[in-house]
Amino acid sequence: MKNVMFVCKHNSRRSQMAEGFARTLGEGKITVTSSGLAINEVDPIAVKVMSEVGIDISQQSSKPLDNFNPEDYDIVISLCGCGVNLPEAWVIREVFEDWQLDDPAGGSLEIFRQVRDQVKERVIKLIASLICHSNPT
Template sequence: MKRTTVLFLCTGNSARSQMAEGFLRERAGDRFDAQSAGLAPVGLNPLAVQVMAEVGVDISSQQSKSLKGFLRKNEAQYVIFVCDKAEKSCPEIWPFATATMCWPFPDPAAVQGDAENRLEAFRRVRDQVRESIESWLATDPESSATAAHKSQTMTCEVD
């Protein structure tokens, strides 16, 4: 059985979208193909790797990817924007998705201050991302995706 593809989009694909990809893969990787990408990828943030490891999720092998690599190659059933900028910049890119959602988390990489302040910001966002993933999984999204695909088939060309 083909897994439902979920694409998490963000601006830099360095922290929030990477955490979401990691949590979904860890919690429900047998049911979902978790992916992430960014409008302007900047590389995987080491603090994201560190705070995810603290809760037992290894994202160290994930890579920061460009949204361009997913165009015409990935029919994501769900597209989840994890920052306002990505949602405002590209909501029409995935019109064939069953659903697009916006979960606007603050950018932990933008936090200034000492190492402990920055680490705490990453932990707060990590916990928010985990809660959002768990809440979304509790809504039984696979049933929604299956029903939507059975009742409506859409194709779309992206220039």
């Protein structure tokens, strides 16, 4: 089972959504954590838009990247373009991607929903690619 780290600047919106989707859609296939370069409260609007699609992230919390060891993760995904600011040990994992999704902070509910849907689409593709690589035909 692959260990996935989603990282974002504040670990309050995009990375929290990715963690929620990956926990739900990747259950039994991957383990997942999210963290940030800095920490903040999980955005209540992110919690709301995730609940609209049946995923509860209300108990998730913002965690600093410094609390984790990069060697414990196979896959590191930056959601905000912060990959350029990550220590090298994080970007040389088996898989590193920088999705560079827009920050919905300060936006309308519709903006949050658009970002949520983009995150979901990317997480689905990530999980599918991991399954294909672990079960070659």
